[in-house]
Amino acid sequence: MTVYFNLTSTPLPISVESLGNQWSQVSLQRMQGYPLYHWLQTETGKGEIWIENKKIILEEKEGILIAPFVPHAYYPLGDDWVTNFITFEGHLKNHFNEILSNQTYILAKDQENFSFSKHIQQMITVFEDEAQRLNLSVLCYQFLLQLGQAQEPIQEHPLFQKYIEPGIKEIQTNYHDSLTVEEIAQKLFISSQYFTRLFKKFMNQSPYQYLIDFRIRQAKELLINEPDLPVQIIATKVGFDSTSQFIHVFKKRTQSTPKKFRSLY
Structure with missing residues (x-):
């Protein structure tokens, strides 16, 4: 088992926060999601992921990338679920959505032309060589591009x-x-009814739900990254008509008030 945390102290285009493989994964619930992009892949055994009211089974060589602040939970199925993982952010994080076509999560697995698990091992090897550590950002970018290519090409559909x-x-x-x-x-x-039907077909949620979820995700980033910014200002910055409406929606979506959420970080 090889696991590293708090890998990068210098801001980079892509900064790796944690990295590991051969990790015996235990059950974990994240009702608020995780503040960074998070990849998890099965090496041996299998696990169960719950995300956006869906159950996903991760068999061997199958993995999932989860966007920041997307609530999820996962559990081992059987005695031992061995995984690899990586969490990352960075100056380029505003472009991650473009690379990943605005998906809240992406499923991928090892292929003949690219192995995510081998790439994780390569990143670990690079990190263990202090002279090469800055190359970790480049390798993580390559990893991200492969994930972007691994998803189903819904973005190529004319209606999309x-x-x-x-x-x-x-x-x-x-x-x-x-x-x-x-x-x-x-x-x-087009009519709002037709737009809503199309949006649900491609994105598995209504455009209104997407708008609210996006506002809440932006609010979470502000709550964490700008700890002195008043909740009232954050409510306005992310598009809510009033502070009370923001707090109500935030609590409904996250089971936590903005103030309590901020205190967790």
């Missing part, structure tokens, strides 16, 4: 390109405004 992609961009650009699904659909020259 015509309506969903610009709809997502509109949400991510103007989430701090009083944005409505009707306004987004109007800009795309």
